[in-house]
Amino acid sequence: MRTGRCGELTLDDVGSHVRLCGWVARRREHGEHLAFVDLRDSTGVIQCVVEGSVELRSEYVIAVSGVVRRRPEGMENPALTTGAVEIGDCTVEVLATAEPPPFLVDDRAEVDEAVRLRHRYVDLRRPRMQRNLRLRAAVVRAIRAAMDAQGFCEVETPLLWAPTPEGAREFAVPSRLHRGDFYVLPQSPQIAKQLLMVGGFDRYYQIAKCLRDEDLRADRQFEFTQLDMEASFVTQEDVLGFVSEAVLDAAQAVTGERPPPIERMTWEEALDRFGTDKPDLRIAAELVDLGEVFAGTEVRAFGGPCVKALRVTGGGTMSRSRLDTLVERAKALGAKGLAWFRVVDADGASALESPLTRAMSEGEREGLLAKTGAVPGDLVLAVSDEHRSACTVLGQLRIEVLGRPVGEGPHRYVWVVEFPMFESIGADGHPVAAHHPFTMPHPEDLDRMATDPLSVRSQAYDLVLNGWELGSGSVRIHRADIQARVFAALGISDEEAESRFGFLMGAFRYGAPPHAGFAFGVDRLVAIFAGEESIREVIAFPKTQSGADPLTGAPKPLSASSLAELGLRIAAR
RNA sequence: GGACCUGUGGUGCAGCUAGGAGUGCACGCCGGCCUGUCAAGCCGGAGGUCGCGGGUUCAAAUCCCGUCAGGUCCGCCA
Structure with missing residues (x-):
């Protein structure tokens, strides 16, 4: 249908016959004898010269046939990457007409985010979104390559999982076949990946969708994407190495430069020097x-x-x-x-x-x-x-x-290690886990678990970039005796542990290898690479802060018949 | 659950402090003119529930109360 793409034409192409497809970005008509049509596709814009008049409107989808030629002396446009050339002797075919867009398809037009989201398909045509989503694709590609190169095996885990109350609110999915029962969407593949370790997949990773029914923020969406990884027979040091490799490879892929090795500090030091566990070292x-x-x-x-x-x-x-x-x-x-x-x-x-x-x-x-x-x-x-x-x-x-610099300055990565095992004493008198209850305590601190829990360090670690928590991980407990001591410290009874994590504990009885892992937010990493303040700018179809989608209208009521089939009735407000 | 900011033709804003006819600006849109423009230019035109509801007032975009939507943050996110 087309011979090439708009943004790729250079002086080297002068003289060649081309047929290009795209959207009418702008047009400049000079009476019935001459018109300029700026044709836009995903690669950029090129000027097409029509000897005559055209019946075109903004955002019409057209195919243009013509000959690439050098622009006349003094007529070059340095603002366009294709500004040295133009398409001459053009014939235009309209592939689809278009109503006037709700806003200008141009990065220079500042548009309310609600309007952008309602017409996201138009917004996505703008260079900013094209750039951001392609950057995202490049980051994911680099991460996959790095994990593959390090011998990791990509395994998919279920989206329909069992309710295992762990902290974040879960999205519930009603079961039609088991009326009255529910699946939940995973907050993370945490337990699944530990089961994979027991299952002998000693190096697992996944670009995983995670879902948490918590209030949204500039850096938080209901659904977000993580690089989730776990490995057996490894130390904390090994995990930091695997993740560093993936992140630095991704950085190199999008910036062309490999950042220096990631520096490291303890949680105590981060708090003392910067007053936070996610210091912005810029x-x-x-x-x-x-x-x-x-x-x-x-x-x-x-x-x-x-x-x-x-x-x-x-x-x-x-x-x-x-x-x-x-x-x-x-x-x-x-x-x-x-x-x-x-x-x-x-x-x-x-x-x-x-x-x-x-x-x-x-x-x-x-x-x-x-x-x-x-x-x-x-x-x-x-x-x-x-x-x-x-x-x-x-x-x-x-x-x-x-002031936190946005989209400027160097990328300052830092590993924050030796997080405390417990973050505070809860209302029930038991300490509250800082990470999750499968986190291995620091071996030197094991003896203080019952006597002075708040001083116990864990083998948990965060990766921080420019003041954003990219992700966290830990060495997991694989020994039943240590797990029992942690549950005891947390005040989790045997019965409760059995009902919440029984299948994991059961799996561990069949030979659990020592293992450790990590997960980091791809949306946040890409947003920082893109210089964006919100991860919504690197997600094709994000939700608003109230969790709505202005494009589809989600969430919406379910039909009475659907509710009946699922055995659900809506309680009065 | 809470705090703050925003809501005015399709888009972005001004007007609100100090109430007086939907007033203004830029872009877009429609029509006309125009043979080298490039966010083309010139001339003309259309387009409004001032988010919504209530209150105060002779009179409300403007003041008050409520509500909805969008955003930033706190709580929340093991």
Whole structure:
């Protein structure tokens, strides 16, 4: 039907007869003797010259036959990749007419996202979406190649799975044949892949759809795609290597450059230096510990067990009302308060401006300046609280005040390792699992599981890129005795373990190899590669924040007959 | 469950603080002119439930209450 594609024509093609197909991007008519038609396909736009008049409208689908020729001197268009050439002596055939599109098919037109989604098929024609989805395809291709090269076998796992309440809400699917019973859509193939390990597939991976019925965000959709992998007879170190290889290969495939080896830090270090378990290393500023400076201080605001500070370079010009907003923000984040210090120049020396300075000793003022390295024109924010709270509050302010770069700067990957086994003590007095209950505790910490659970580290790890959690994984428990101790620590009874995970525990009785795995979000990785703020921009047909699809109208009521067949009745609201 | 922002011809905005006739801008659309344009240009024209409902008022796009939709975030996401 066509001899080539619009965006691929260059001066090398001059003289060749071509037939091209695509959409009418723009047209410029000069009376009945001359018209320019910009023809667009997935590769780009080319100018077609018609000697005569045309009966075309925007977005008509046409086939153009003509001869590639060099544009006349001075008529080149550097804005087009094909701007050196044009198609001359064109004859045009209309393949399909089109109503005027709801918005301009051009990246320069800013369009409300609801309108874009309602007419996604038009939006997808725009270069941005073409670029993003093709980038996504390239990333997935590279990941598959990397996993294949490392000896992994792709295995599909069921979408219709058994309810195994694990944390995230599950989507339920009613069964017609077993009226009153339900399948659920998997939050992840977690248990399935552990069964594959028992089944002898010692290196498994899958580009898997995962479904979670939780509220949506810019980086969260009901359904999302993960590279899911698991391997037997491996250590944590092996897994980090496998995943690094896949991610760095993907980066190389789309940027042409291989990033340096991924750096690593412990969870404790990430919290202490950046106030978060997903540090954005593009932001240079780190949290500073002022514990020594304010040891035994008279200042009540700094009497907490920990004092942390953040230097805001150039923040000294911030208005009082802006600072008040920051104080409120810190309180909303859970801090008891937020101290601020403007650093000013006083006869060539640095001095502090703050409601607190009067109560501070000379040594405290000097110590604060020395430790933070702040100079006149800077701002210093400080929080005194429990270590974790002080760090997380300042960690959040670090992002909000210093600003997270979007789509700029280098890609800063980091492995965060040695996550705590338990994240807090729950209302029932038992610790709450930070990862999932199959996570292997750190061998050195096993003895403290019953006595001091919050100090127990796990063999769980996250991969973080530019402040986004790309994914997480862990070494799994394959020994029944350790699993029993973890269930006991979590307060999960034998009966409960049996009913929730019985089939997995049963499988483990038949010879479970030591295994470990990982899963990371493909949507997030692609969004960062594409410089997009939302994963919706790298998904062909995403849902809105309320979980609706403006194009199809989903979700919708089911017909009465369908409900009856499934044995369902809708309760009154 | 909660906080904040947004909603005005097909698209993007202004108008709202301080109420006075659907007022304005750009793009698109329709018609006309135009033989080298390129987000073509020039002339003319059409197109509106100011998201929806209620209230205040002589009078509401504008003020108040509610509601719906979209977005950002908190909760939630083992």
